[in-house]
Amino acid sequence: MRIELERRPGHSAFFSVVSPFIALGLTIIAGAIMFTALDKNPIDALFSFFIEPLTEVWSLHELAIKAAPLILIAVGLSVCFRSNNWNIGAEGQFILGGVVGSIVPIMFHQWDSWLVLPVMLIMGMAGGAAYAAIPALLKTRFNTNEILSSLMLVYVAQLFLDWIVRGPWRNPEGFNFPESREFDVEAILPELLPASGRADLAIIFAVIATLLTWFMMRYMLRGFEVSVLGQSARAGRFAGFSANKMVFFAFLFSGALAGLAGISEVSGSIEQLQPVISPGYGFTAIIVAFLGRLNPLGIFAAGLILALTYLGGEAAQISIGLPDKIARVFQGLLLFFVLACDTLIHYRVRLKFASHAELAGEGA
Template sequence: MRIELERRASASSLFALVSPILALVLTLLAGAIMFLMLGKDPGHALYSFFIEPLLEVWSLHELAIKAAPLILIAVGLSVCYRSNNWNIGAEGQFTMGAICGSMLPILVPQWQSPLVLPLMLVMGAIGGALFAGIPALLKTRFNTNEILVSLMLVYIAQLFLDWLVRGPWRDPKGFNFPQSVSFSADAVLPELLESGRAHWAIVFALVAAVAVWFMMRYMLKGFQVTVLGSSERAGRFAGFSSRRMVWFSLMLSGACAGLAGISEVSGSIGHLQPSISPGYGFTAIIVAFLGRLNPLGIIASGFVLALTYLGGEAAQLSIGVSDKVTRVFQGLLLFFVLSCDTLILYRIRLIFSDGRASAEARSPHA
C-alpha cells in the first residue's frame, strides 16, 4: 500500500476554508503531546495558553496591541508574496520605521503641536518604505536575491537602533540606561477606550487590511500584482512592468511595517530602546500565510498569532515553561498550514499494491 497525492480537477473551495482550521487543530494536538512529554497536564497547559488570556478585559487589550503590528505587517507582505517578491525583512523595516518616526520627539522634543503625531506616522511609513527600497533597488539593478538582502538588512537596522539608543540618542537624564527620552504627550498614540491600553494601531491595521483587500479584488493594481506573481511573461504581455512591481510591492510592505514600527513605539513603549519587537516582522510571515495571503483572512490569523504571544507569557507564569513555547507553537502552525494547503490542490489516495483492488474501491465514489 502507498499514499498518493492526486491533483484535483480544480482547487477545492471546501479545503481552502478547512485547511487553516485543520492546521490549528493539528498544532494544538502536537502542542498537547509536547506538554505531555514535558510532564505537564496538557489540558491545563493548553487552557492557560489559549483560553485564559481571552477571559479578562485587560488581556483582550493586550491581544489587540499585539495583533495590530502583526496584521499591519502581514497585509503589506501579502501583496509582496502575491507578486512573487519575497520580503523577509519586515522586522528591519519595522525597526527603521520606528527610528525615522521617532526623530521628531527625540530630536525636537520642544515642538508641541497636534501635527507631531501625524508627521511621525508618515515619517515612520516613509522610513520603512525607503529601507525596503534597498532590496528593490538591488534586485532591479543587479538582479540580487531580495530574500537574502532584506533578511540581512534586518540585522543592520537592529544594530543601528542599538547604536542610536546607546550613543547619540541616549537620554542624558536616563541613568545611563540605553533608552531615548520619553515621548511627549503629543507624540504618543492615544488609547482607544477607557478600559485598557489598546491604541489606534489596531484601527490602522484594520483599515489597511480592508483597503488592500479592496485593491487586490477590485482594482487594476491588484490585478497587476496577481498577474505578475503568477507569470512574469504574461504580465509583460499585458503591458505590466515587473520592475515597477518589485518597487511597488516592496515599498508598500515596507511602509506598512514602518507604520507598525512607529505605532508600536509611540503607542506601547513611549521611547526608543534596543529591543522594540518580539519578532513581529518574522511572525507576520506566518500570519500572512495562515491568512491565505488574503487581507481579511490575515485579520483573523493576526489575532491567533497574537494569542500565542500572550499564551507564552501566561504559560511562563502559570505552568512554568519557557516562553520559547511561543516560538514552537508559531513554527508548528506554519508547518501545518503549509502542509494542509496541499489538500486544496490535491486529494490523498491510498493505493493498494493490486491496482484493480483500488480501482474497485474508488469506483463507487465516482
Template sequence: MRLELVKRPQHSVLFSAVSPLIALLLTMIAGAIMFSVLGKNPLDALYYYFIDPLRETWSLHELAIKAAPLILIAVGLSVCFLSNNWNIGAEGQFIAGAVAGSILPVVLPDFQNWLVLPLMLVMGIAGGATYAAVPAFLKARFNTNEILTSLMLVYVAQLFLDWIVRGPWRDPGGMNFPETRDFHTFAVLPELMPSAGRANWGIIFAILAALCLWFILRRTRKGFEIRVLGQSPRAGRFAGFSSPRMIMLAFLISGGLAGLAGISEVAGAIGQLQPSISPGYGFTAIIVAFLGRLNPLGIVAAGFVLALSYLGGEAAQISLGLSDKAARAFQGMLLFFVLGCDTLIHYRIRFVGRAPRAREAIDHA
C-alpha cells in the same frame, strides 16, 4: 525509498477553505504532544494558551496591541507575496520606521504641538518604505535575491537601533539605561478606551489598512496587475505591466506599512525607543500572511490568532513555568502545518519504492 509530490489534477474547494482550521487543529495536537514531553499537562497548557487570555477585558486590549503590528505588516507582505516578491525583512523595516518616526520626539523634544504625531507617522512610513526600497532596487536593477538582501538588512537595522539607543539617542536623564527619553504627550498614540485597557489607534490603522488593501487587491486594476505579475510574469508582461515597477511598488507598500507598525508600536505601547522593540513581529507576520491566505480580511483574523499565541505564551510562562521559547516553537509549528496543508491540497504524496523489477504477476502463456 523516496517520497514524491504528485500534482493533483484538481484541488478540493472544501479543503482549500478549511485548510487554515485543519492547520490550527494539527498545531494544537502537536503542541499538546510537545507539552506532555516537557512534563506539563497538555490540557492545562492549551487552556492557558488559547482560553485564558480571552477571559478579561484588559487582556483583550493586550490582544489588540499585539495583533495591530502583526496585521499591518502582514497586509503589506500579502502584496509582496502575491506579486511574487519575497520580502523577509519586514522586521528590519519595522525598526527603520520606528527609528525614523522617533526623530521628532527624541531629537526635537521641545517641538510640541498637535502636528507632531501625524508627522511621526508619516516619517515612520517613509522610513520603512525607504529601507524596503534597498532590496527592491537591488532586485529590480541587478536581479539579486531579495530573500537574502531583505533578511540581511534586518540585522543591520537591529544593530543600528541597538547602537543609537546606547549612543547618540540615549536619554541624558535616564541613569545610563540604554533607552531614549520618554515621548512627550503630543508624540504618544492615544488609547482608544483608556478606562478599559491599553489598546491604541494601532489596531484601527491595521484594520483600515486591511480594508483598503482588500479593496485594491480584489476590485481594482492595480490589484489585478499585482496578481497577474505574481502568478505568471510573462502573461503580465503581455498585459503591458512592468515587473521592475511592481517590485518597487510591492516593497514600498509593505515597507511603509511595516514602518507604520513600527512607529505605532513605539509611540503607542512602548512610549520610547529601546534596544529591542519587537518580539519578532516582522517574522511572525509572515505566518500571519499565509495563515490568512494572503487575503487582507483573512489576515485580520490570523493576526488575532498569532497575537493570542504571544499572550498565551506569556500566560503559560507565568502559570506553568513553560519557557518563552515554547511560544516560538508553537508559531513555527503553525507555519509548518499551514504550508503543509496548502501543499497537500495541490499535491499528494507518493511513495516510490527502490526500482522494483517489472511485476510479472500473472503469466497467461
C-alpha cells in the same frame, strides 16, 4: 527509494477553505503532545495558553496591542507575496519605521504641536518604505535574490537600533540606561478606551489598512496587476504591466505598512526607543499572511490568533512555569502545518521504488 511530490490534476475547493483550520487543529494536537512530554496536564496548559487570555477585558486590550502590528505588517506582505516578491525583511522595516518616526520626538522634542504625531507616522512609513526599497533596488538592478537581501538587512537594522539607542540617542537624563528620551505626550499614540485597558489607535490603523488593501486587491486595476504579475510575469508583460515597477510597488507598500507598525508600536506601547522594540513581529507576520491565505480579511483573523500565542507565552510563564519560548514553538508549528496542508492540497506524496539503472537514465 525516493519520495516524490506529484501535482494533483485538480484541487479540492473545500480543503482549500478549511486547510487553515486543519492546520490550527494539528497545531493544538502537537501542542498537547508537547505539554504531555513536559509533564504538564495538556488540557490545563492549553487552556491557560489559548483561552485564559481571552477571559479578561484588559487582556483583550493586550491582544489588540499585539495583533495590530502583526496585521499591519502581514497585510502589506500579502500584496508583496501575491506579486511573487518575497520580502522576508519586514522586521527590519518595522525597526527602521520606529527609528525614523522617532526622529521628531527625540531630536526635536521641544516642538509642541498636534502635528507631531501625524509627522511621526508619516516619517515612520517613509522610513520603512525606504528601507524596503533597498532589496527592491538590488533585485531590479542586479537581479539579487530579495529573500536573502531583505533578510540580511533585518540584522543591519537591529544592530543600527542597538547602536543609536546606546550612542547618540541615549537619554541624557536616563542614568546611562540604553534607552532614548521618553516621548512627550504629543508624540504618544492615544489610547482607545483608557478606562478599560491600553489598546491604542494602532488597531484602528490595522482595520483601515485591511479594508483598503482588500478593496485594492478585489476591485482595483492595481490589485489585478499584482495578481497577474504574481502568477505569470510573461502575461503581465503582455498586459503592459512592468515587473520592475511592481517589485518597487510591492516592497514600498509592505515596507510602509511595516514602518507604520513600527512607529505605532514605539509611540503607542513603548513610548521611547529601546535596544529591542519587536518580539519578532516582522517574522511572525509571515505566518499571519499565509495563515490568512494572503487575503486581507483572513489576515485580520489570523493576526488575532497569532497575537494570542504571544499572550499565551506570557501566561505560560506565570501559570504553568514554562519559558515564553513556547510561543515561538507554537508559531513554528502553526507555520509548518499551514504550509504542509497547502502542499498536500496541491500535491500528493508518492514513494518511488526504482532501480539504479533507471535512476541514472532519468538523470540524463
